[in-house]
Amino acid sequence: MAITKTISLLCLIFAVRGEVRRFPDTLSFGVATASYQIEGGWNASDKGENIWDRFSHQPNTIKDGSNGDVACDSYNQHKRDVEMLKELGVDFYRFSISWSRILPDGFSNKISQDGIAYYDSLINDLIAANITPFVTIYHWDLPQRLQDLGGWTNPLIADYYTDFAEVAFEAFGDRVKNWLTFNEPWVVCLQGYGQHAKAPGVGMNGIGEYICGHNLLKSHAKAYHLYDDVYRPIQMGRIGWTLSSNWLEPATQSAADAEAADRAMQFNLGWFSHAVFSREGDYPQVMRDRIANKSLAQGYPRSRLPEFTPEEIAYIKGTFDFFGVNHYSTNLIKMLETTSIAPDFFLDMGVLVFQNPTWPGSASSWLKVVPWGFRKLLNWIKESYNNPEILVFENGFSDRDNMDDVDRISYYHGYLNSLLDAIEDGCNVTAYTAWSLMDNFEWDEGYTERFGLYYVDFNDPRRPRKPKASALYYKSTLETRSIERD
Template sequence: MFRHRVWVLCVLVISATCGEELNNKTFPGYFIFGTATASYQVEGAWNEDGKGQNIWDNFTHEDPSRIVGNANGDIACDSYHKYKEDVALLKDLGVDHYRFSISWSRVLPTGYSNEVNKAGVNYYKNLIKELNDNDIFPLVTMFHWDTPQPLEDIGGWTNDTIVDRFVEYAQFLFETFGDDVQMWLTFNEPKQTCNGGYGNGILAPGIQSPGVGEYLCTHNVIKAHAAVWHLYDEKYRRRQNGHLGITLDCFFGEPDSDSQEDKDAAERMLQFNYGWYANAIVNGNYPKVMRNVIARRSAAQGLSKSRLPDFTSKEIQFIKGSFDFLGLNYYTVNMVKARGSEVPVVSSWEKDMEVDIYLKEEWPKSSSSWLRIVPWGMRKMLNWMKKTYGDDTEIFITENGVSDDGSSLDDQIRIDYYQQHISGVRDALDDGVNVIGYTAWSLMDNFEWIRGYSECFGLYQVNFTDADRPRTPKRSVEFLKKVMTTRCVTDVCEDY
């Protein structure tokens, strides 16, 4: 995809922190580096210039105690007013691309395409122009968790009419921004939207309908994604010459033992996570193991039909192959053990998986309880994707990063994490995995959903007690600046 771009890129030395070898080979010329943010997490200006309300506005305002510190994204990093400063940081960092999302409710306040907010459109036009003027490639996410509230009021992603609304929204984006954007992501981590939003309810919109809601949501997300891909392929690709994919989150699942039961459990965990969406988009249907397990468990509950919806034969053919590349948001490893297939009293996606997961105590900790630092998982995850979805499938790492508490600019933990994980990406390239890019999460500290501002992933520290929201570089900026400029994670590199 990017082989027309020419870069001089770099990456066996021993890591001083973990004892793992670092790959010192240069990256191939098409490989690109960048960083990322998302609209609700950084923009602020939640009710300015005609923006409509979205589910995270409602979720945080309706019950502030849902968020650590009663925080919200009303102001966040104030990137709505500081986008030129943000682009200057990106330029100084030396990125090839910047991944950001468009707020659906900022450009279409009600979620419907017949009401356009010109001020919101101008904001993104100005941001995209600023990026292109500085030779930074815009990688644009259409949906990063922030459904317009009027659409949520009629069922959101569990109401199948949202498929048409999303296609109309996507067409508006292609018409408005597509000549200046060559790479699109339809959805960011839809598993979190669907399971967190409609399953266990810990994320916006906070609907608790486990074992049903998350599957209805996913069914509509997949249909919406496929429809948008076909729309772009048939109407816009030839003129705009872009590419469109989806990005999915997954931890690597490592079997607890060499037993076949645990090996099967680890594979099942990966299929219930990444495969839930990817298998449908690549092959046309949910993973066979998901269909079989959920059907069996549904029958054990006395249900006449599986809780996992079926695609029609026509839908299977329509969905199959509806991608140009697969995005991966990767952070850590889970150990996986098989769990017995008990008759479920209360169903959920987590229980349907029939696994137990845990983190090894000896793995280094971050400031996020779920995130331990396990660099070898990156290479394994990428190789699993190659094995599962084919040698030719292009993979774009759209998030990778580690949290601290944000109190210090001396973030050696982040330097080590990036160095080890980028080395793992280079190892995967040696293994023949078709990885085309790497994106560090995130450009700056921001609103981290239900964790508020208590966990910080940024390369730049943001002072959230200062009305001006000043950005200050952490030590990791200099490290990644060197990586992105020289294309090396070590001082001495071997030619590709």
């Protein structure tokens, strides 16, 4: 009853603020999850160990000492997940498949029939419910056996990854028509290989992330071409990937800070988007120049950023059917030029990154509520890459433990308004995805931060789910396909 009253009160407040705005018929709505964050069943049947199984089982890696062994127990409760999707009334569901659940040893010589059956059941239930599956092939959970061989720093990983992708295309491509090769390569490489923050926690700053990114770009391109050449003519689907980026705003109106903010955009979103979406391909010129110059000054015989051959540049360029983007917040950028003997991604970038302390916060230290940054980011993509079709695959807000989550509702209200502003600016946005369907294992933060529209009781072995106020708000928004102007 309290949640219903909250929704009614908020709708009344928003209605007083301004007129009703309608979403275009071309915009579809969904929610997203990731395999390791919700499935559990970490050693069910013949599933192999992945890097998050290994990472979370080590001491002092996860904030609350937890892991994803059970998580939301979606391995056993995916039918309830589909019921929740039907309750929300979404057009599509974006989820990922676990590499080591399908290929227990990481290699395609051994395919788990139980793993295939699990995703078959989920996909079939979605289609029966008239919900379109969007499948992410890789969402951070590399098989540990492949990490033992170097993971994303091993140049052979492109072959191993494409083998996995082909198994997925073969098994599910008759029903799945929307594929994402990777989720957030910037996070995979910077926080997993440059830093210790996320699995596998290699921590080779200024070197590991660039090798990872280089191999990951080649892996994406190889899987794209496989689908384009072999499976698209038969299955008639489409394929891309989704990149993550905050909006990076100059801290002042100075020319120096404007230059710094543009450079930061190239080191963040441009690192992976330029090679795929730009006319010229390759890494952004500013990345190549700065990393090469700093590497030489530090005594390296060559740039710490690997170089593509002309053939590789051509092979990677244009490997997209759409531009997928995940967005949560905005940062301020100030010029900060320093010299350093040690390699470091942020010193390579040469900027100071911070946020305005007056911006409303969330449970996540990095997530401030800045809706206008969403509009600016979408326009930057439009202007940088000739207005591609943009699918927003993650957008959401974290709190601690709250069913009556009015702050999350306010976040969605502001960001959906900003999305409409961008569409009115001419941005070709065709999908919006709320993160997340339900509370889940939030990586190195464990269960201390909640992003879900549905509340999950992690103290109950049955892992019951209940709709929060935000679930009812999102459901109402999808039913009316409208929102009140801020």
